[in-house]
Amino acid sequence: MRESAAERHDRLLALVRERGSARVSDLAGLLGVSPVTVRRDVEALSERGLLDRVHGSVSWPRDAAAPAADPAGGPVIGLIAPSATYYFAEVIRGAHEAAARAGARLVLRISDYRPEEDRARAEGLLASGADGLLIAPAWRGAEDQAAYGDWMAGLPVPTVLLERTPAPGSPLDGLDRVCSDHRHGVLLAVRHLVGLGHGTPLLVARADSPTALAVRSGYEDALAVLGHTGAPAMIGTSGPEVDPARFDAAVREVRDAVISGRAASALVHNDVDAIHLVQRLSDLGVRVPEDLAVIAYDDEVAALGDIPLTAVSPPKRHIGRCATELLISRLGSGQDEDEPGRHLALLPRLRVRASTTR
Known part of the structure; x- marks a missing residue:
């Protein structure tokens, strides 16, 4: 992904603030851009009072410790x-x-x-x-x-x-x-599925974000709170856009659990993965909600699936x-x-x- 000018300015300011001063030619090498680009950036930042320019070098303004006031007077x-x-x-x-x-x-x-x-x-x-x-x-x-x-x-x-x-x-x-409180959100979902008589639900979840990790941890806690003492029925996935083969394997693992009678419900993190999962399961002959009740986690696009998905909605x-x-x-x-x-x-x-x- 191409770096924006604002992002490059942030990096430039961080370098100058850390060093106190720096030569423009050195900044070009550190930032991985041309000296012409750095000179243009330095000119723009100095006009805003964020840098001082002196003979091919830039330095941190002496009064930079005082935040610039917002024109409207607020913070x-x-x-x-x-x-x-x-x-x-x-x-x-x-x-x-x-x-x-x-x-x-x-x-x-x-x-x-x-x-x-x-x-x-x-x-x-x-x-x-x-x-x-x-x-x-x-x-x-x-x-x-x-x-x-x-x-x-x-x-x-x-x-x-x-x-x-x-x-x-x-x-x-x-x-x-x-x-x-993602633990509370997961507990709501698991309690709802258990209350519908589905037994221990599956968890289908990634492990690539703090929310995903919190959902995994909350799932284990929810099972303990509800007295489901067996090993958690967790299926790891990376999502269809990250690792299609792994996601397809997770779909088939869910299908096998449904066919064998080991599972009748699932909590899926996140919405997009849940929508893909329902679509793939339909192709494999598993119907939602008749064969498998599904709850998504995030509630960003869950309501827009072919089958509107029940979802945990964090208070974003x-x-x-x-x-x-x-x-x-x-x-x-x-x-x-x-x-x-x-x-x-x-x-x-x-x-x-x-x-x-x-």
């Missing part, structure tokens, strides 16, 4: 998200709504699920005058947090994490955060709203040492549709 809030589509589109919309109500300006940066880019995005936002940050790190698993996460604990402005739960006891565990827009309101309250109160940090967990809901009703 500037930086938001870093791994994507602006699918799940996070609603989170961003909620954050924008809350910022607008408070008279704040929201500035968005997208990491494209590259955790190594999160820090540069934050540096760029700070250089542009952000008074506080909302960050949904681009982690896919615990290894990404360990490799790319600790720097967030040292940010000089109030920071709220979105939809990410750091490892207990880690430097980030003391940050404010607002997350969906409310995550954005609550996180923004929390950050604005921090900006209003300043760094009050007596103010406790907050870990807010918002509860998903279950939207019942045709895929679990006969």
Whole structure:
């Protein structure tokens, strides 16, 4: 994917801020672009007061510690998200709504699920005058947090994490955060399927995102809560667009479980995978919901399938709203040492549709 000018500016600002000053020719090599491109970027950034230019070099402005004021007079809030589509589109919309109500300006940066880019995005936002940050790190698993996460604990402005739960006891565990309670969402789904008399449901899930991992963990907890003590009936998949062969194998594993009588229901993460699964199962002679009741997790496009899918709906827009309101309250109160940090967990809901009703 081609890097945008805004993303390149973020990287350039991060490099200069880290070094204090740098030669334009050196920046071209570090950024992997031509000297002409860097000179053009430096000119644009210096005109905005974000860099100082001196004889072929650039330096960090002496007064950069003071955030630039927003023309409207309200605070500037930086938001870093791994994507602006699918799940996070609603989170961003909620954050924008809350910022607008408070008279704040929201500035968005997208990491494209590259955790190594999160820090540069934050540096760029700070250089542009952000008074506080909302960050949904681009982690896919615990290894990404360990490799790319600790720097967030040292940010000089109030920071709220979105939809990410750091490892207990880690430097980030003391940050404010607002997350969906995915364990509760999975419990809603499993309890609904068990209540319909389907026995232990299958879980068909990826393992390539914090939400996917939370759904897997929540599934095991839900079975324990409901007294299903056998080994979890979990089928791993990478999704049809990532690994078609593995996804096809997962579909056939589900088909075999239905035919053998081992399963009559399934929870599938995410919506897109669930829609593909239902389509493939139909080709193999398995009917939904007659042979297999299906619940999707995310509720982004679940209602749009040939058979509208029952789905767990995390409160995505409310995550954005609550996180923004929390950050604005921090900006209003300043760094009050007596103010406790907050870990807010918002509860998903279950939207019942045709895929679990006969």
